[in-house]
Amino acid sequence: MKKYLFKRLFQSIPILxxxxxxxxxxxxxxPGNPMQTMINPKITSEEMEKAQENLGMNDPIYIQYFNWMKEVVQGNLGYTIKTGQPVGKVIIERLPATLLLTGTAFIMAFVIGVPLGVYSATHRYRLPDYILTVISFVGISIPSFFFGLGMIFIFALQLGWLPTSGMVTIGADYQGFALFMDHLKHVIMPASVLALPTVAVVMRFTRSSLLEVLNQDFIRTADAKGLSKRVVYLKHALRNALIPVITIFGLSIPFLFGGAYITEHIFNWPGMGSLGIQSIVAREYPVIMALNLFTSMLVMFGNLLADVMYAWADPRIRY
Structure with missing residues (x-):
């Protein structure tokens, strides 16, 4: 396993x-450049040209790339164009909020998706299976912005059960359990919106994989031995059916971070997604490149995590 991990990490270098x-x-x-968002009547064209020269925007493209890479290798992701803050510091400030949102959505996706997939497979071609199938297709198809706005309208504006946006109640000085409940109220809707497509995909993959496993000989042998349905489904069938689901487990990590862009914008969630939208509008290229690099590393980490988990789910797999 150690040799395999080292080999995968080494292969990641040219990919990165x-x-x-x-x-x-x-x-x-x-189109354009970051300096165009800073134009005001008090700045002359000479001053604008000098600012671009100081930022290295007039250098050849390959020089700009190598200068950026030299800083990235040293751990410096650059500085924001408008405020001059370190990009790494800006991202780290937003990271806890995004981790809270995506972590909650990740847990919801698999805690809900896997049991529903098992239930659908064990009740195949019955009414519950048809209902869950329709729900899964709706979950995959519905746009996140539409679902998010619908939840805000129903649960926040009409029923008044949940706050419309933000991460905490403005002006409130909660501590301890009260602060936890305040965070929970704010995270329920955006996490549900973010988790819905993954719940639907996990449910469908679990169902199809479990149905395939249930038709194999070792399941019929377990049935013939008189084992209970619970033991057959959960101990023998489900573990073997989890391998395709593990692939989703790894790839859903970057998917959730990417989906957080729209979700965080809708719910005014102060995370990396909102930062990404703001950076695109403001043409903050250093921030955008840093966020893309971070997401790419998550994709590689998710793939590696899925490969490692294969060995846990199927002891026959050797590296």
């Missing part, structure tokens, strides 16, 4: 290098 080249190239192809 290619990602940085693509990210930097896409930013160069974007």
């Amino acid at each position: 290098l290619g990602i940085t080249i693509m990210t930097f190239s896409i930013m160069q192809l974007a």
Whole structure:
């Protein structure tokens, strides 16, 4: 296993290098430049040109890329164009809020999706199976912004059960359990919106994989031995059916972070998604590139985590 992990980490180096080249190239192809968002009548064209020169925007593209990579390797992700703050500091300030949202959505997706998939498979071609199938297709198809606005309208504006936006109640000085409950009230709706597509996908994958396993010989043997349905389904069938679901487990990590862009914007959640939207509007290229690099690393980490978990789910797998 150690040799396999080392090999995968070594293979990640050229992949990361290619990602940085693509990210930097896409930013160069974007229309305009960050200086255009800072124009005001008091700045002369000479001062604007001097500012661009100081920021290195007039250097050849390959020089700009190598200068950026040199700083990234040293742990410096650059500085914001408007405020001059370190990009790493800005991202770290937003990271806890995003981790709270995506972590809650991640737990919801698998705690809800796997049991529903098992229930659907064990009641196949019956009314509950048909109802869950329809719900899963709706969950996959419905746009997150529409679902989010619908939840705000129903649960916040009409029923008044939950707050419309934000992470904490403004002006409140909660402590301890009261603060936890306040966070919980604020995170329920955005986490539900973020988790819905993953719940639907996990449920469908669990159902189809479990149905395939239930038709295999070792399941019929377990049935013939007189084992209870609970033991057959949960101990023998489900573990073997989890391998396709583990793939979703790993890949859902970057998917949730990517989906947080729209969800955080809708609910005014102060995380990395909101930061990404603001950076795109303000053409804060260093922040955008840092966020893309962070998401790319999450994709590779998710794939590696899924491969490692395969060995836990199926002892026949060897690396």
